[in-house]
Amino acid sequence: MYLEHLSLTDFRSYAQVDLSLEPGVTVLVGSNGIGKTNLMEAIGYLATLSSHRVSTDAPLLRFGTERALIRARLVRGEQSTVLEFEINAGRANRARINRSNPVRARDILGICQTVLFAPEDLALVKGDPANRRRFLDELLVSLMPRHAATRSDYDRVLKQRNALLKSARAGKFTAGHEATLDVWDQHMARAGASLLHARLELVERLRPHLNSAYAQLTDGSKEAGAVYRSTLQDMIEDDGAASPAGLAAPDGTAAAAVEDLRLLSVDELTDRYIQAFAASRRKEVERGISLVGPHRDELELVLGQAPAKGYASHGETWSMCLSLRLASYYVMLDDARTGGSAPILILDDVFAELDVQRRRKLAAIVSGAEQVLVTAAVEDDIPVELTGRRVKVIPGGIDEPEYR
Known part of the structure; x- marks a missing residue:
């Protein structure tokens, strides 16, 4: 095109x-x-x-x-x-x-x-997690436009749920608040599960292209990687499905935890979110905000064995930013070969x-x-x-x- x-x-x-x-x-x-x-x-x-x-x-x-x-x-x-x-x-x-x-x-x-490279891309490595979440979601929508509705539904429910939590925090948490919050938990769990499921699949597609692109741009002495960290993982009890996620370790332990989440269906992730909301309700009411969900997740970029943010040199940071964009280009080319x-x-x-x-x-x-x-x-x-x-x-x- x-x-x-x-x-x-x-x-x-x-x-x-x-x-x-x-x-x-x-x-x-x-x-x-x-x-x-x-x-x-x-x-x-x-x-x-x-x-x-x-x-x-x-x-x-x-x-x-x-x-x-x-x-x-x-x-x-x-x-x-x-x-x-x-x-x-x-x-x-x-x-x-x-x-x-x-x-x-x-x-x-x-x-x-389009795949757009710009000086603002430095924020993909140096900036806060919102920049990396936006990168994932924009690529997701480019590949599968139906996920624009997924994002919109989640943002709408999150806004309503946060308003209710803020209201509950300002006054006494009544039975009415609890019943209404139960309803919003159901909506947010479903919307969040759909978005999380799609993001996890996308990261799996990006990961090999990211490492390949970084090798193309540099001398290849370091591997580039990405680990998706979900707030859901920190709330899941150690029942064998997943364990709390940390930074990518040499033995792949953090990546293995994410893989376990990726294997769950949208329905199973929905159930996990409902459990997580219940476990975090007291803290959420105290703070008046939603503490669990895709809006607080992180895409951690790894260079060698260290996080890129804070450890990469200026040249390495630029190479990582360019590699992310090139990885998205290669993923879109994969789609182009099947009709995109x-x-x-x-x-x-x-x-x-x-x-x-x-x-x-x-x-x-x-x-x-x-x-x-x-x-x-x-x-x-x-x-x-x-x-x-x-x-x-x-x-x-x-x-x-x-x-x-």
């Missing part, structure tokens, strides 16, 4: 801009702050319905406007698909597929698939952050993708291995004709 045309209206710094693209490598060159990332952000937004730079939609609208419009024409084989997405201030966003009647925003998920689409690779101002060796290795890895979109402030930052079309970005638009 590749993006053939992108049009933005009142998106970020652009009143109007049109960009024609083609398969292979395209490098967008322009000074810092000129709007290159805005173009990449719009493409990524169509894939995930979120920005890799901000947590809300408001900053995406050009200042003083009430709506922004993203139009994209995507080509997969002989089929062309036109997506239109309207981001609105103060009301629901709207989407259209091939100029049909408006559909729900999440109905376009899975049509445009190869994703568009977006490298937003990444090469400026890397040393020469990592630049060349990354360029060699991605150069064979169906479509690669790269931004750079200085063309010299682009490795010679990454040959292809060059486009100059100027204030407010594109400098035509293109240059090479």
Whole structure:
């Protein structure tokens, strides 16, 4: 799959801009702050319905406007698909597929698939667990769009349950509170089990690709790994199904505990959550928040025998971040071989952050993708291995004709 045309209206710094693209490598060159990332952000937004730079939609609208419009024409084989997405201030966003009647925003998920590398990816290693949970969930939805509803259902139930716990904490915990909490426990257990089951399966798919990608980017002297730590594990009694999880140990003990959870069905995980909620109820009421569930889980990244966070050097941290994105790319390629689409690779101002060796290795890895979109402030930052079309970005638009 590749993006053939992108049009933005009142998106970020652009009143109007049109960009024609083609398969292979395209490098967008322009000074810092000129709007290159805005173009990449719009493409990524169509894939995930979120920005890799901000947590809300408001900053995406050009200042003083009430709506922004993203139009994209995507080509997969002989089929062309036109997506239109309207981001609105103060009301629901709207989407259209091939100029049909408006559909729900999440109905376009899975049509445009991207893997986006950006300087913000450092948070995948250095940041808090929420960054890694978001990474997993966005990849999960890209692969299986139905899980957008899974995430939405869980977030809705979590919000309601937390409101009830907060209310119970503020006053006396009555029989009415307990009965209502029992109902929400059932809903949250089911939604949480579905999300946990999907995440565990995804981590299993990612793990070998992560290690392989890290070896490709480095000298291969250290292995890269990932261990999913569920809050559910800490609540399960030692009944032979699983044991409390810790950091990945050389003998694989933590990984073995996660494997046991992975073998449980959604129904079995639901039962486990209900037991865990019952065991933690007193603490949850005292604190007024939900202490168990996927919203508090962690994806621990391991380099050699140590956690990447806090132990990895700057270069190793960058290699781990890039490896996570490459691993997600390889997982999506696995799906493409069974009927899915190869994703568009977006490298937003990444090469400026890397040393020469990592630049060349990354360029060699991605150069064979169906479509690669790269931004750079200085063309010299682009490795010679990454040959292809060059486009100059100027204030407010594109400098035509293109240059090479």
